[in-house]
Amino acid sequence: MDAVLVARRRPRTLALELVDALGDRIRDGRLAAGDKLPTEAAIMQEFGVSRTVVREAISKLQASGLVSTRHGIGTFVVGLGDSASFRIAPEQFATLRDVIAVLELRIGVETEAAGLAAGRRSAENLRNMRHALDAFAAATEAGRDAVGPDFQFHLEIARATQNEHFAELMASLGTMIIPRARLEAAAAPAAVEPLSEERRGYLRRVNGEHESIYDAIVNQDAEAARAAMRTHLANSRERRRRASAAAGAADATT
Incomplete structure (x- = not known):
């Protein structure tokens, strides 16, 4: 889902769609472990969403173990979601x-x-x-x-x-x-x-x-x-x- 997200949808829905879009890029290898995610501004421009939506999506990606944010540096891909709350070790x-x-x-x-x-x-x-x-x-x-x-x-x-x-x-x-x-x-x-x-x-x-x-x-x-x-x-x-x-x-x- 790499097209611009439809702005009329609710912010929560937009955030979930952005999670799907970025998660897909991680799972199919377009964003590999260690890669830095685009900046908030770049994501906002590509997907046509607000900063609030981007930050909520990043938070969900962090919670599912896909990315990790280093304050002052950026957000990086860390895996394929193996640290989710429900997990099979x-x-x-x-x-x-x-x-x-x-x-x-x-x-x-x-x-x-x-x-x-x-x-x-x-x-x-x-x-x-x-x-x-x-x-x-x-x-x-x-x-x-x-x-x-x-x-x-x-x-x-x-x-x-x-x-x-x-x-x-x-x-x-x-x-x-x-x-x-x-x-x-x-x-x-x-x-x-x-x-x-x-x-x-x-x-x-x-x-x-x-x-x-x-x-x-x-x-x-x-x-x-x-x-x-x-x-x-x-x-x-x-x-x-x-x-x-x-x-x-x-x-x-x-």
């Missing part, structure tokens, strides 16, 4: 059971979100979902990690419910809601290696499931959207179980 991904617990939470929340999104989505919501899907595909084909676009797609569905609580919950969780983000970080904290062809195939299948969810939302078929989301997340749970079993078998033979 890294140590809560230590076991397969932990990962499955997160997926159960997602099944409960996101299945209903997909159904609501199918009935309420706007043209802008669809454009944003399409952009996230295309970014996922581009990252995969370029051999890059696709966790950011993956999370963005699910966040856009939450926004399309037109119920801010779904979107706020997803945004507060950040990319940690994608189990492989934590598991892969724990397994390979060093520099990320290029994707293998097997890994690319896996990510293509994941995005194919995303496409099925998107198609159902486009068609405003709430039950199909719920079914596609439940299938996608259940498949993710099963993939984790298989990966764990394979790793255990490998350890047993060494």
Whole structure:
């Protein structure tokens, strides 16, 4: 949401839209950890909002762990929202059971979100979902990690419910809601290696499931959207179980 925000909206709504716009830039990498945010004046000019709106938005970004302000210096990106008040800590991904617990939470929340999104989505919501899907595909084909676009797609569905609580919950969780983000970080904290062809195939299948969810939302078929989301997340749970079993078998033979 990089266009100028509509001035007739209430200040609180404007602040939330600005949080979304700046948060998206952080999550998709346009603003990386350590980057300094534009000045208040620059943000006011770009988005057509007041200083009060900018300061409220920055306060919300701080509360969600995305940015930190150094007085007299500026506001800097510090992460992807991992210090929210409701959080799933890294140590809560230590076991397969932990990962499955997160997926159960997602099944409960996101299945209903997909159904609501199918009935309420706007043209802008669809454009944003399409952009996230295309970014996922581009990252995969370029051999890059696709966790950011993956999370963005699910966040856009939450926004399309037109119920801010779904979107706020997803945004507060950040990319940690994608189990492989934590598991892969724990397994390979060093520099990320290029994707293998097997890994690319896996990510293509994941995005194919995303496409099925998107198609159902486009068609405003709430039950199909719920079914596609439940299938996608259940498949993710099963993939984790298989990966764990394979790793255990490998350890047993060494």
